[in-house]
Amino acid sequence: MVDKKNVLVLNCGSSSVKYKLYEMPSKTLIAHDYLEQIQRDQYEDTIRGVFESLKPYSIDIVSHRVVHGGEAFKQSVIVNDQVKEEIRNLSRFAPLHNPINLAGIEVAQSLLPDLIHVAVFDTAFHQTMPPSSYLYALPYEYYEQYGIRKYGFHGTSHRYVMGRAAEMMGRPKEQLRLISCHIGSGVSITAIRNGESYDTSMGMTPLAGLSMGTRSGNIDPGIIPYIEEIEKTDTAGAIKILNNKSGLMGVSGVSNDLRDVMKKAEEGHLRSKLALELFTTILHKHVGLYLARLNGVDGIIFTAGVGENSAAVRDLVCAGLEFAGVNLDREVNRTIKGEAFISTKYSPVKVMVIPTNEEIVMAIDAFELGHNELGVCT
Numbered sequence: 001m002v003d004k005k006n007v008l009v010l011n012c013g014s015s016s017v018k019y020k021l022y023e024m025p026s027k028t029l030i031a032h033d034y035l036e037q038i039q040r041d042q043y044e045d046t047i048r049g050v051f052e053s054l055k056p057y058s059i060d061i062v063s064h065r066v067v068h069g070g071e072a073f074k075q076s077v078i079v080n081d082q083v084k085e086e087i088r089n090l091s092r093f094a095p096l097h098n099p100i101n102l103a104g105i106e107v108a109q110s111l112l113p114d115l116i117h118v119a120v121f122d123t124a125f126h127q128t129m130p131p132s133s134y135l136y137a138l139p140y141e142y143y144e145q146y147g148i149r150k151y152g153f154h155g156t157s158h159r160y161v162m163g164r165a166a167e168m169m170g171r172p173k174e175q176l177r178l179i180s181c182h183i184g185s186g187v188s189i190t191a192i193r194n195g196e197s198y199d200t201s202m203g204m205t206p207l208a209g210l211s212m213g214t215r216s217g218n219i220d221p222g223i224i225p226y227i228e229e230i231e232k233t234d235t236a237g238a239i240k241i242l243n244n245k246s247g248l249m250g251v252s253g254v255s256n257d258l259r260d261v262m263k264k265a266e267e268g269h270l271r272s273k274l275a276l277e278l279f280t281t282i283l284h285k286h287v288g289l290y291l292a293r294l295n296g297v298d299g300i301i302f303t304a305g306v307g308e309n310s311a312a313v314r315d316l317v318c319a320g321l322e323f324a325g326v327n328l329d330r331e332v333n334r335t336i337k338g339e340a341f342i343s344t345k346y347s348p349v350k351v352m353v354i355p356t357n358e359e360i361v362m363a364i365d366a367f368e369l370g371h372n373e374l375g376v377c378t
Contacts, residue, residue, distance in 0.1 A: 006030065006057060013100065017035045018359075022360070027360060027364075031057065048107075059112065061370040066087055066101040067097035067121075068098050069119075073086070076124065076362075087101065088102055093205060120156060124156075125158055126155050129150070129200070134149045149204060152203075153202045165301050169350055171298075173192075176298045181301060183307035184307070185213040186215070188202045201217075212247045212248070213257070214246060214256045216246035224239075227242075254275075279313075280317055297349055299349060302351075327344045328351055338355060
């Protein structure tokens, strides 16, 4: 019988700290909170405050989210000095996230130095992709010498919903072809074959792929020097525009929040209508791309804020895919809340809404690593 352990899942974002405390292995949620609008110099005090609020509870293991693990990390690992140095080196690929993730680890270690700390990487799940999925058509030495390749993100989310989809469908994940659509403020689609990531829409950085709340997704790279010229800026300035002023916000001119854009579109605002059409068309095209990449599909998953809550987006993405066996039950799609099938009973392809739970995956990984390290078995 395995000893109970309390695992603190700590997610330090670019302007937020989210945490959940679980009793494992029962997966019982003990405490949680989401702290927003945190400035760069406030993280240490914020994390101190988190630990202060958790004083009534014991903490045995801490699990940390890290956005970019490059090729160095194919799975979650116990943090040591070498791991921290690698996270620091990979900050060039995720400059907004990795430094904050590392700062969270170091502050937590300073406050709880005797505990096991585990790093869980957004990129790890995608390390199973074949070279035909992750290489760019650039001089090969750029990959060999500088690590320029597709890494993919939202891996912990895609991994969780893959497991739930297999359970819902009553089939081993190793026998399934799935398309997982993580649609939130960040958007990525992953083709999953036999329980492993086979291709994904995000690239070397989270800027690539689909249109998002403020991110452009894929564009003609020749546009970048042109933006530099017309905006009288440098490459960093152009990338900032693609990251922060594009996507739904850039096209609609209204908001990066899909709910606001849809409301304005319903009121007849033309640019909001266009933003919604562009957003869903790009999603639709990527689903079609992965239908081809997987040679057909057994299930399509919608998850994250928009994927879980917007029936209209799900409808628009699936419309026209009947030829591929995707038959949406539009009434069920419109009315369901939470986890459910939204395809018709006899649809060859099962379409599912699955609320994501990245934190429980992080807690499980940390508990298993901690258990193996400590040998806490009675």
